[in-house]
């Protein structure tokens with residue numbers, strides 16, 4: 230039996246909109262392929278072991294939780310960056326996505342530091358508003374369309390070296406301006422989609438599963454035809 234070691238990062242704090250359903254979906258598709266998941270919640274004061282985990286999942290949350298996590302995640306910055314740079318799999322949603330970037334200016338304008346592992350930053354340029362609604366994006370590299378539901382105050386801007394997860398067909402996306410949604414860097418997939426993201430997007434689930442298998446089980450990863 231193949232076992233994937235999964236880190237549910239801050240799973241007890243970042244858990245809005247059923248985002249942890251993404252792990253259930255990955256587990257469901259994994260099971261069909263004879264893969265089992267061994268999941269640990271790694272939260273405040275826990276060490277993140279970059280050598281141990283095949284997949285990191287981090288969900289969305291409120292500004293309050295993000296503020297608390299912002300301090301703690303700095304202790305995990307080196308190991309998380311190592312995991313990301315090695316091309317290992319990460320799925321980060323909304324607040325979790327924001328924390329992987331340089332910083333997030335929250336609803337009150339307060340600066341919440343990220344770890345800068347990905348080259349993006351998040352402002353709050355909306356007045357008394359949030360980006361809420363059904364969203365459709367197209368990833369032109371993969372020629373795949375993803376559907377979801379977004380709900381965020383932050384406006385994220387991607388820097389050099391980071392691609393969007395997709396181009397906005399419907400909805401607001403990262404910032405309502407540049408038609409980008411989410412981010413893609415090596416094996417790290419980020420999105421504002423809740424709902425959860427993978428429930429409606431099977432191809433993306435298999436893509437993330439293949440990335441998670443790649444380092445330790447390349448033959449198993451190759452069974453996934455993308």
Ligand code: GLN
Pocket residue numbers: 245288289290291292295322323324325380381382383384
């Ligand atoms: N608090 C962040 C924002 O409003 C993230 C929200 C979320 O994770 N849903 O942008």
